[in-house]
Amino acid sequence: MLIFNKLEYGDYQTPLNFCEKVVNIIQKEVNPSIILEPTFGIGNFIKATNQKFDRVKKIYGIEINKEYFEKVQDITSKFIGYNENIFEFNHKNIINNIDKNDELLIIGNPPWITNSQLMMKELANLPKKNNFKKLKGFESITGASNFDICEYIILDLLNQYSDINASIAMLCKTSVVTNIIKEINKYKFKISNIKMYLFDAKKVFGVNCEACLFFAKIDNICEKTVDVYNIENPNDLIYKFGWKQNKFYSNFEMIDSNVDGKFPIEWRQGIKHDCSKIMELRLINNKYFNGLKEEVEVESNLVYPLLKSSDLKKNYIDKSDKFVIVTQNKVKQDTTYIAEDSPKLWNYLNKNKEKLDSRKSSIYNNAPAFSIFGIGDYSFYKYKVAISGFYKKPNFVVLSSNEKSIMLDDTCYFIGFEKEKDAIITMTLLNSQKVQDFLYSIAFLDKKRPYTKEVLMRIDLPKIIEDTNFCTFQSMLNQYNIEKTITEDDYREYKNIFIN
C-alpha cells in the first residue's frame, strides 16, 4: 500500500461543519447541477454539497489517495470518483458530460504547499514540467522559481473549465488569490464576481497562515477586483482590492492617487552573500568574531558596519555592532586583489572557501570566489534612507556615517544621498501619514515581504514634496528627536533637486 506523506499531499481534511459553512455562503451565488471536487480527500465537501444543492445530478471527484477514494464511494449514487493524480487527470472525462444548460460548481481545498518546500524535502507531488508548459497563461508561474501547488491547481481548473458555465469556490492562502488577480491579464480565462472570505486557518486546520475561501464565476467578462469579507460576517464587505485604472492596489479604500507615481531614485536591495557565519562579524571588545564564535583577525578596510531588518526600528542610526565583509565594489568584480590589499582577510576567506563555494544559489556559479550580490556604487553612500521589506508597518530610517557607509542585508531596501540633510528630509516625508496610507493601499501585508522594490518605486516623492510646506515638514520632523537642523533654505534646495 502507498504511504501518503501528510505534508507532501497537503493532507489537511476540511471539517464537515466548515464545509457546510462554505456551502451556506456560496448557496447565495450558485445553484449547480454538477459538482467537481478536484482533490476530495475524505469527502466532506461532497457530503456538504450533496446535502445542500438539490438540483445536483452528478458529483465528480478526483483523489490520489486510494484509502480516501474507497471511503467516499457510498456517500451518494450521484458520485463519480477518479482515483487519480490531479496533475495527470484528463478533464475531458468530465467536460464531455457537461451540456449547455448545466451549471458547474468546482469546490474544494487543494493541498497548500509550495514547490520549493516540496523540493527541499525531496518530495514529488508536483505537476510535470512539460505539462506545465502546455498550459496557456502559465508563463508567470513557470518563470517563477517558487509557486504554490494550490495556485497551480486553481489556475489549471480555471483554464480547463474556461468555456463552461461554472463557478469556483476554493479554500487557499490569501496570497494565492492575490497572485491570481495580480497576473489576471496574462490568463486566457475570465472571471467575475470575485470574492474572498477570510477565515482563521489556525482554528480550522491548525496551521499558521492567512487563509480564505476564494469564490469566482468563470465568465466572458473579466473583473479584476476582489471583495473581501470575513467568513463569520459574510455580508459585511471589509475592503476591495485589485486593478483600478491599470494599477494594482491591495486596498481601494486607502488609495490616494496623488501619491501614486514613480520614485525619482532607484530603490536598491541590500547585500546578499548567503554565508552569514563567515561573512558577518560582530565587534566585541574591539575584536571581530564570526558566526561560528571564532575570533577573526582581519584588516578592517573591507569590513563595513551592517544593519538587518530587525535593526531598522528607529528613525536615525549612525552605528552598528554588526559588520559585513564587502569583497567587491561591484557585482562580478575579480576578488584576487584582496590577496595584496588585505592579506589576512584573504587568508580568512580562503580558510573558509569550502563553505563559501558551497553556497546553493545558482548566482554564485561562475562568479569570482567570495562573490557577493546587491553591491555597486550605490552601496557606498554615507547617508541612506532604508526600510525593512519584512515588517508590516513601513518605517523609514536615516543611516548616517561620517566614516564607512553602513551596509544593509538583502531583507532591506535603501536609497543613497550625498548630504545627510537630504536623507533626513526624505525619511520624514516617507514616514508621513499620506505615504504610509498609500503604502498600505498597495502592499500585501500577508506576504512575507510586503515592501518590495516594485512597491517602493510607486511612491511619487516629488508630489509629496510639492504638497508639504516647510511648516508641515518641520512639525513632522520634530517627532523624531533627531538633533539636526533643517532650515527653510535646506528644504528649498531639496525641493529644487526633485521638482523642476
Ligand SMILES: C[S@@+](CC[C@H](N)C(=O)[O-])C[C@H]1O[C@@H](n2cnc3c(N)ncnc32)[C@H](O)[C@@H]1O
Ligand atoms: C487539503 S486536503 C483536502 C481534502 C478535501 N478536499 C477537503 O477539503 O477536506 C488535500 C487533498 O488533496 C489530495 N491530493 C494531494 N495531491 C494530490 C494529487 N496530486 N492528486 C489528487 N489528489 C491529491 C490529498 O490526498 C488530500 O486528500
